[in-house]
Amino acid sequence: MSLTERAAKAAKIAEEPHLYKVCEACDSIVTRRVATCPSCHGYRFNEDPKVVVQQAKILGSREQRSVVTEDLL
């Protein structure tokens, strides 16, 4: 996934943060419906929309980490 695509996806997440949550173990953004993190199998999440938006912006501006799991595509 290119940085541009990442940024676009991050922007989309930032528009609807209530649909997502952030894994507290690996900082991945996942959909609210998942029970465990697809990346690290963690089960602790931060569902604060402000945190989701903040994390989306951070990940959207970085090359090295995945913004979201393929599950969201």
Ligand SMILES: [Zn+2]
């Ligand atoms: Zn995780």
